[in-house]
């Protein structure tokens with residue numbers, strides 16, 4: 001079970017899972033903007049224009065076609081929703097990046113190799129004798 005959790009943690013900490021989630025969320029929020037733009041602004045506008053061409057008033061058209069009036073507020077709220085969500089996602093991604101950077105630094109702080117003082121080649125940190133020049137290493 002512990003291994004399972006560790007595997008899951010590794011799966012999440014891979015950046016592409018987060019990227020995918022962000023893509024899905026942004027895509028959903030953006031489609032809400034497009035829907036609001038069509039339903040609240042473009043469709044009523046088309047109805048009004050058609051009504052004007054047909055010589056009918058806006059009130060007549062909206063009652064006949066059962067179309068709501070133009071609602072800039074609804075569209076604006078969809079845009080604001082999108083911006084707020086994008087900002088929250090940005091904060092999450094920022095925090096996540098910071099976390100994974102910290103982890104990387106921790107990994108970097110534990111070196112597994114050292115440099116031989118005699119031949120300057122990289123050797124295992126636990127080595128007591130250099131495999132390249134066979135010098136004995138005291139430390």
Ligand SMILES: [Zn+2]
Pocket residue numbers: 116117118119120121130131132133134135
């Ligand atoms: Zn050496």
